[in-house]
Amino acid sequence: MKAVVQERFGAPDTLRLREVDRPRAGAGQVLVRVHAAAVNPYDWHMLRGDPYAARLLGGMGLTRPKSRVAGIDAAGVVEGVGAGVRGLLPGDPVLGFCPGSFAEYACTTEELLVPRPAGLTFEQAAALPMGAVTALRGVRTVGRVRPGQRVLVNGAGGGVGTFAVQLAAVLDAEVTGVCGARNTDLVRSLGAAHVLDYAREDFTDGRERYDVILDNVGNQPLGRLRRTLTPTGVLVANGGGSPGRVFGAIGAMLKLAAVDAVTRQRLRPILPATPDGPAHADLLAVTALVEAGQVVPVVGRSYALADTARALRHVEEGHACGKTVITVP
Template sequence: MKAIVQDRYGSPDVLRFGEVDKPVVGDHEVLVRVRAAAVNARDWHLMRGDPYVARLVLGLTRPKERIRGTDFAGVVETVGRDVTRLRPGDEVFGEADGAFAEYVCASQDVVGAKPSNLTFEQAAAVPLAGNTALMGLRDLGRVRPGQRVLVNGASGGVGTFAVQIAKAFGAEVTGVCSTKNADLVRSLGADHVIDYTREDFTRNEPRYDVVFDLVGNRSLAECRRALTPSGTLVLSGGGVSEGGSLFGPMGLIIKGQALSRFAGRQRLLVLTAEPKRENLAALTELVERGDVSPVVDRTYPLGEAAEAIRYLEVEHARAKVVVTV
C-alpha cells in the first residue's frame, strides 16, 4: 500500500511517499481503508523528534513508528475475530498511529461510527482535536451553564472545537486569536474575541471561571491572574513551536503540576487526552445535533502530506488541515 514513511528525524523533507506492507489486523482490531486523515501538531513533533526527551520513548535515533498520521476516517475493510461492534463496510473515524496511508489498523476501542452529517474529510478532523477539547472542558474544566470560559488559541485545531463545545455547555465564551482569525472565532459562536496583538487577556476584566490554554505562551502566574479566585486553569501543552528543545511543552506541564499544590482555591490542571470510543460517541452526538462543526482550512492529497505538515508548521494554519486518500 501507499503511505507516508519516515526513517529519520527532521524537517518535512524526511517524509517520503512510498510502498509499505499492508497492516495485518489483530484480534481486537479493525482494518480501515482510509479516505481522509487529519494533520496535528503531534505529527509535527513526532516528525522532528521534539522534545528531545520524548525520543526515549519514540526512538533514540529514528522513530519506531515509521508511518506518520493519527486521525483518520474511512471504511472498515476487515475485522479481527474478537470484534463484535463493527463489520466490513461500516463508515468509521478514530485515532491510530500510521493514518497517512491507504490502510490503518486500529483497536476497536478507539474507533467510532462516522457522524452521518459529515464528509470523510470533515470527520477525519474531529478525533484528536475534538477529544482534547472535550476532555479539557468537560472532564477537567467541569464547564457549567453561565460560566465564563476563555480559550487561548481559539482559531487552532483544538481551539475551534473548544469554542463550540464550551458554547454547547452553556458557557459565555471568549476566544483569544490573531486579527485575521477574529471573524472565524466569532462565527463559531464566541461571545467575545480578544485580539492578542492588541490586548492582553491576563490584564483585562472580567476574570474567568475556566481558562483553557492551548498555546503555552503565557506564564502560569499571568494565566492565574485571569482566573476568578476559585477558577480553573487547564493546560494542554501548547501548539507547534519553532526549533527543537529538550523538554518543549512538557516544561510548562511539569511546572504546572509542581505549582498546582500552592494554588489555593484555584485549580491548575494538566490535560492528557487519551482516545476513547465513548468520547467519539459524545462528539458525534454534538456534531449530529448541530452544536459542533469541524472547520477545515486546507486539504492535500496523500502524496503531498509533507507539504501539509510544512503548512501547519510554518504558516500556523487555522483550524484543521486534512490529507485525502
C-alpha cells in the same frame, strides 16, 4: 499501498511517499481504507522526536521513529476485521485513531473507532478525533465548565480551539475567544460571545477575569495567566510547544503542578488525546454532539497525500485555521 514513510527523526522534508505492504488485521483489529487523515501538532512532535526527553519514555522511539508510517487521525471505511471484532463490519464508514493514517490503509483496534456521523464528509470526520476529544477533555473533564461561567479559549481559531469554543458554548458558558484577526468572524460564528485579536488586545492585562481558561498556545507566563483567573478559577493548559526543545511542554507541566499545590486556583494540564488512553467514550460523546448539530468540524486546508510534508509545515507554523486534513484517493 502508498504511504508517507518516516525513516528518521527530522523536519517534514524527511518524509517520503513510498509503496509499502498493506497491513493486515490481526485478532481484535480493524483494517481501515483511509479516505482522509488529519494533521496534528502531535504528528510533528513524533516526526522530530521532540521533545528529546519524551524519547526516554518510549512512545516515539529513542534514536529513530518507533512507527515507520506517520499519522494518527483518520476517517474511512472498514476493509476487514480480525478475529474477535463484533461491532464493525466491512463497508462501515468510521473515524478514530488509526496509527499510520498517512496511508491508503491503516490498522487499529475496534475500541479506537466509532461510526462516522451521517452528513459529514470524510475530511470533516477525520478532523474530529484528536482535536475534538482533546477539547472535550479540556472543557468538560478538566475545566468542568458550568452554565454561566466566563470561559476564555486562547488559540480559539486552531484545531482544538474551534472545538473548545463550541463545546463551552453548548454548556451555556460565556465564551471569549482569542485568535488572529483573520479568524475573528469564524470564532464568533462558533459561539463566542466576545472575540479578541491577540495582536491588538492583551487578555492578561488584568481588566477581565475568567472562571476557566483553556490555553492552547502557551505564549503567556504562568503569572499573567493566573492574574486573569478568578481566585478559584481553573487554568487548563493544553500540551504543545515549539519544535526542537529538550523538555518542551514537560517542563511547563511540572511547573504547573508545583504551583497548583500552593494555590486555591486549579492549574491543570491536559495532554492531547492519543490512542494510548481510553478514547471510545469520548469519541462517542463528540460524534453525538455532531449528530445533534451542536458541534461542527472546521477544516481550514486540505492537502493531497503526496503533499503531507507541506501540510505538516503549515501546522508546525502555528497559525492553521481549524483542522488541516490530508485527502487520500
